[in-house]
Each structure stands twice: as structure tokens, then as C-alpha cells.
Amino acid sequence: MAPYESAKDTSEAADVRAGRRKAARYAVPIAVAGVAAATIGLVPALATSGDPDLPKVTAQELIEKIAASDTQQLSGNVKISTDLGLPSFGGMAGGFGGGGGADRGEGDGDEKGSAADPKSKLMELASGTHTLRVAADGPDKQKVSVLGDASEYSLIHNGDDVWAYDSASNEAYHAKDEGASPEKGDKHGKDVPKGLDGELPSTPKEFAEQALKAVDDTTSVEVDGTAQVAGRDAYRLVIKPKQDGSTVGRITVAVDEKTGTPLKFTLTPASGGAAVVDAGFTKVDFGKPSASTFDFTPPKGTKVTEADEQGERSRDFKGKDGKEFGEGDLNEPKVIGTGWSSIAELKLPGGKGLPTAGSGDVPQDAQKLLDSLGDQVNGDFGAGTVFSTRLINALVTDDGTVYVGAVTKDALVKAANEAH
Known part of the structure; x- marks a missing residue:
């Protein structure tokens, strides 16, 4: 119609x-x-x-x-x-x-x-x-x-x-x-x-x-x-x-x-x-x-995990720097543009880009996977990697800046250049 x-x-x-x-x-x-x-x-x-x-x-x-x-x-x-x-x-x-x-x-x-x-x-x-x-x-x-x-x-x-x-x-x-x-x-x-x-x-x-x-x-x-x-x-x-x-x-x-x-x-x-x-x-x-419909009792023999108990266990795992995983969260994003073409700009913890096999931060196989998932790009901002889906794209620069939004790869590169 x-x-x-x-x-x-x-x-x-x-x-x-x-x-x-x-x-x-x-x-x-x-x-x-x-x-x-x-x-x-x-x-x-x-x-x-x-x-x-x-x-x-x-x-x-x-x-x-x-x-x-x-x-x-x-x-x-x-x-x-x-x-x-x-x-x-x-x-x-x-x-x-x-x-x-x-x-x-x-x-x-x-x-x-x-x-x-x-x-x-x-x-x-x-x-x-x-x-x-x-x-x-x-x-x-x-x-x-x-x-x-x-x-x-x-x-x-x-x-x-x-x-x-x-x-x-x-x-x-x-x-x-x-x-x-x-x-x-x-x-x-x-x-x-x-x-x-x-x-x-x-x-x-x-x-x-x-x-x-x-x-x-x-x-x-x-x-x-x-x-x-x-x-x-x-x-x-x-x-x-x-x-x-x-x-x-x-x-x-x-x-x-x-x-x-x-x-x-x-x-x-x-x-x-x-x-x-x-x-x-x-x-x-x-x-x-x-x-x-909303009644639930665990069947006999069910292994039950309490949320607070699992939270305690997760805090036992720490990274190489001694910090718990999750520490040093991403900062509050800065929004570039308006409406549907808005892009969020934020910094990775430590001001560094993606970890690499050369630095010893990730295994070689994991590095190959990251490389296969992203496209290398360059601009006035320097160099970085764009990770794409059919809806959300993200540019991670080598200096640890992230630009992400429901926008095209070209829009991300343009935003990074203008912010440089």
C-alpha cells in the first residue's frame, strides 16, 4: 500500500x-x-x-x-x-x-x-x-x-x-x-x-x-x-x-x-x-x-551459582599488572556530531592502542585473529584499525583513541582527522 x-x-x-x-x-x-x-x-x-x-x-x-x-x-x-x-x-x-x-x-x-x-x-x-x-x-x-x-x-x-x-x-x-x-x-x-x-x-x-x-x-x-x-x-x-x-x-x-x-x-x-x-x-x-508461569525451583541435582559468589570468584583473577580485570574502565565518551551520524570518542586505559603480539600482550594466534577482523587505516590522526559490522563500526587508533558509531568507515576516519 x-x-x-x-x-x-x-x-x-x-x-x-x-x-x-x-x-x-x-x-x-x-x-x-x-x-x-x-x-x-x-x-x-x-x-x-x-x-x-x-x-x-x-x-x-x-x-x-x-x-x-x-x-x-x-x-x-x-x-x-x-x-x-x-x-x-x-x-x-x-x-x-x-x-x-x-x-x-x-x-x-x-x-x-x-x-x-x-x-x-x-x-x-x-x-x-x-x-x-x-x-x-x-x-x-x-x-x-x-x-x-x-x-x-x-x-x-x-x-x-x-x-x-x-x-x-x-x-x-x-x-x-x-x-x-x-x-x-x-x-x-x-x-x-x-x-x-x-x-x-x-x-x-x-x-x-x-x-x-x-x-x-x-x-x-x-x-x-x-x-x-x-x-x-x-x-x-x-x-x-x-x-x-x-x-x-x-x-x-x-x-x-x-x-x-x-x-x-x-x-x-x-x-x-x-x-x-x-x-x-x-x-x-x-x-x-x-x-x-513465573514459579521456579531448581530441579534436583541442579548446580546453583549465586551472583554474589560468582562476583567474588571473578575478583580473584588479575592481570599482569596486578589489577583486577575491569579496572581502568573507559572514560566518559565525547560525542562528535548529532543525530544518526553521532560518533562517540573515548580513550583506552593507559593511552595505548590495541595490544600486539610484538609487545607480548597477546598470543601470536590472537594477533592474527585481530588482524583478520580489522582494516588498517591512516590519516592525519596517524594509524589505526577499523573493526566493522553491518551496523556498528569502530576505529581504534594506535594512540589509544576509539571512535565508534552506527556510521561508515569513512565517517570515522573523517572524525578522527578533524579531532587531531
């Missing part, structure tokens, strides 16, 4: 931003978002079975419809695939220190991370196609399960407890959510791992609200016809950068006509080809899930 309206111009941007700010306040708080945070993926296109004939709406009205959608209860299946142009990380998670249970080095079990640690699952979900079963009942009860061929991985938030369970290894991970609900301040306990505190998106609605935060006068917003997703009639909201240099081509959000809930989110890169980001319901029910 033809678009209902043309792209919004600068004079209407304030209204769009107002709707966007409202939308950000009405997110279903998925406390187990960490399990799906890295599933920036694709189902090849909006799953449609015809274009339903719906009343015409403007982009502003549709954004306000998302904002007014106070969906607190739902259940269903979400299909997510990832096409960032990266190799599959399945089986490699342990090598990156992200957990992985039996895959993480030698020694007894107490020295290993838990196979149920959500951080290991983030790595596994960074590529390929995955099916998630999701459920939510307000801010204190959520569940996300990653369905495998013969196994299941689940994250369950129920009141003060956050559980993760990996049926393949029969391991569980437990953290306490001691904070208030979002209505009382959105504070979370120190035991809840980063990524389980609702800061990262896991549902089409949360992905959509992240995209709406970028809507300003550098953005085109329009309603581009209708679709049917998971058996429900929906409008298609299209968000596109107006600026050159962005790797983002367009974002399409399918918005449920009755509830205003985003049902599918697709991000297509400016380079064309398959989408980079797509998270969509294949089945959805807006009724109240059964209370038993």
Missing part, C-alpha cells in the same frame, strides 16, 4: 519528539532483558498475510498510540535472527569470559562460571536465528525462554528473585532484585547482573522505544501501509535517517492496531541486503499469564 503521508519535516519534529518521550515512559519493564539484548536480528521481512484495510493515521498519531499502550500483561513467541556480519559465537562464549560452565578452562567447578550465567547467553545470541517464549505480568513478573532443539534456557524474574536455568547443563544462576518497582524509583539490587535490570531491550516494544528516542529533525517518520503480524492487524511505522554517513537505512515497526503495542521491529542497513535487526512476535496473547 502507498504511504499515508510524506516524511515529517523539521517543523513537526517537536510533536514527534513529544510523542517519543511519552512512549519511553510506557515500556513494559522486562527485568530479564539481558537474555535477548544481543539478539539484534532479522526475520527476512514483516511476516504478513495481506494488507488489512485500517483507518488512516498520521505518524504522530501512531507514536502517541504506542505511548498510550500501557501493556503490562502478555505472553507469546518471538522469533529473532541476527545478521551483523559476525561469525557465530556459539561455543566461543567461554573464551570471552562470559560463562559457559564446562567450556571455561580447566580446574574444578568452583573456578568456572555458571553455564546459566546470562552473559554467556548474550554471546550465543549474537548470531543466528532463535525462538524465544516470553511472558510478562506487570513490573515484577517476567520470563524469557530461549528454545533449543532439545534444551531450554530460561530467565525468570519473580518479585525479589531473578533465576536463570540452563536445562542442557542442569545449572542455575540466582540473583536478588532488592530494588523498588519502576513506580517506586526503578532501583535494583547490587546482585542483579548488568543487563537484567531492564536497561536493555528484549521485546519489539522495547526495541521500538529505543528507536523512537532517536527521532528528531534529522529523522524522517512516516506511516507506510499496513501488515498482519502474529494474526493481528498492524500499522507500519517507518523511521529513516535524513543524514548521510549513517549505516542505518530504515527502521520499520509494526504497531498493533487495537492495543498500540509494537509487534515487530526491523532494522535494515543502508548498505542493503538482509536486515540487521528484526524481533517479531509469531504468536501473542494479551491476557494475564498464569501465576505458575
Whole structure:
């Protein structure tokens, strides 16, 4: 179907931003978002079975419809695939220190991370196609399960407890959510791992609200016809950068006509080809899930790892300089540019570039891997390496400066030259 309206111009941007700010306040708080945070993926296109004939709406009205959608209860299946142009990380998670249970080095079990640690699952979900079963009942009860061929991985938030369970290894991970609900301040306990505190998106609605935060006068917003997703009639909201240099081509959000809930989110890169980001319901029910959905007791014989205990073990590992891993974090970034072509500039700890085999900091094989993943570039700033995906690119200079953004390699080099 033809678009209902043309792209919004600068004079209407304030209204769009107002709707966007409202939308950000009405997110279903998925406390187990960490399990799906890295599933920036694709189902090849909006799953449609015809274009339903719906009343015409403007982009502003549709954004306000998302904002007014106070969906607190739902259940269903979400299909997510990832096409960032990266190799599959399945089986490699342990090598990156992200957990992985039996895959993480030698020694007894107490020295290993838990196979149920959500951080290991983030790595596994960074590529390929995955099916998630999701459920939510307000801010204190959520569940996300990653369905495998013969196994299941689940994250369950129920009141003060956050559980993760990996049926393949029969391991569980437990953290306490001691904070208030979002209505009382959105504070979370120190035991809840980063990524389980609702800061990262896991549902089409949360992905959509992240995209709406970028809507300003550098953005085109329009309603581009209708679709049917998971058996429900929906409008298609299209968000596109107006600026050159962005790797983002367009974002399409399918918005449920009755509830205003985003049902599918697709991000297509400016380079064309398959989408980079797509998270969509294949089945959805807006009724109240059964209370038993959020109950969890570790099965008999399950190895249970407490979050605070694992944190203590991780602090036992130190680098050659005697510092704990994680010390000397990156400084606060400086933002170059505006809108979709924004680039973050920050400094690596110690003011040095990437470690090299010649310095003895990394093994020779690891050096070869780094060299194969990056492109060597030169400019007024000196020399550096650009690491690219189909969406995010990063330039690491030899003097330890990092330039990163959803922009092209040429845009990164230009920013580095101008900052020199």
C-alpha cells in the first residue's frame, strides 16, 4: 500500500519528539532483558498475510498510540535472527569470559562460571536465528525462554528473585532484585547482573522505544501501509535517517492496531541486503499469564551459582599488572556530531592502542585473529584499525583513541582527522 503521508519535516519534529518521550515512559519493564539484548536480528521481512484495510493515521498519531499502550500483561513467541556480519559465537562464549560452565578452562567447578550465567547467553545470541517464549505480568513478573532443539534456557524474574536455568547443563544462576518497582524509583539490587535490570531491550516494544528516542529533525517518520503480524492487524511505522554517513537505512515497526503495542521491529542497513535487526512476535496473547508461569525451583541435582559468589570468584583473577580485570574502565565518551551520524570518542586505559603480539600482550594466534577482523587505516590522526559490522563500526587508533558509531568507515576516519 502507498504511504499515508510524506516524511515529517523539521517543523513537526517537536510533536514527534513529544510523542517519543511519552512512549519511553510506557515500556513494559522486562527485568530479564539481558537474555535477548544481543539478539539484534532479522526475520527476512514483516511476516504478513495481506494488507488489512485500517483507518488512516498520521505518524504522530501512531507514536502517541504506542505511548498510550500501557501493556503490562502478555505472553507469546518471538522469533529473532541476527545478521551483523559476525561469525557465530556459539561455543566461543567461554573464551570471552562470559560463562559457559564446562567450556571455561580447566580446574574444578568452583573456578568456572555458571553455564546459566546470562552473559554467556548474550554471546550465543549474537548470531543466528532463535525462538524465544516470553511472558510478562506487570513490573515484577517476567520470563524469557530461549528454545533449543532439545534444551531450554530460561530467565525468570519473580518479585525479589531473578533465576536463570540452563536445562542442557542442569545449572542455575540466582540473583536478588532488592530494588523498588519502576513506580517506586526503578532501583535494583547490587546482585542483579548488568543487563537484567531492564536497561536493555528484549521485546519489539522495547526495541521500538529505543528507536523512537532517536527521532528528531534529522529523522524522517512516516506511516507506510499496513501488515498482519502474529494474526493481528498492524500499522507500519517507518523511521529513516535524513543524514548521510549513517549505516542505518530504515527502521520499520509494526504497531498493533487495537492495543498500540509494537509487534515487530526491523532494522535494515543502508548498505542493503538482509536486515540487521528484526524481533517479531509469531504468536501473542494479551491476557494475564498464569501465576505458575513465573514459579521456579531448581530441579534436583541442579548446580546453583549465586551472583554474589560468582562476583567474588571473578575478583580473584588479575592481570599482569596486578589489577583486577575491569579496572581502568573507559572514560566518559565525547560525542562528535548529532543525530544518526553521532560518533562517540573515548580513550583506552593507559593511552595505548590495541595490544600486539610484538609487545607480548597477546598470543601470536590472537594477533592474527585481530588482524583478520580489522582494516588498517591512516590519516592525519596517524594509524589505526577499523573493526566493522553491518551496523556498528569502530576505529581504534594506535594512540589509544576509539571512535565508534552506527556510521561508515569513512565517517570515522573523517572524525578522527578533524579531532587531531
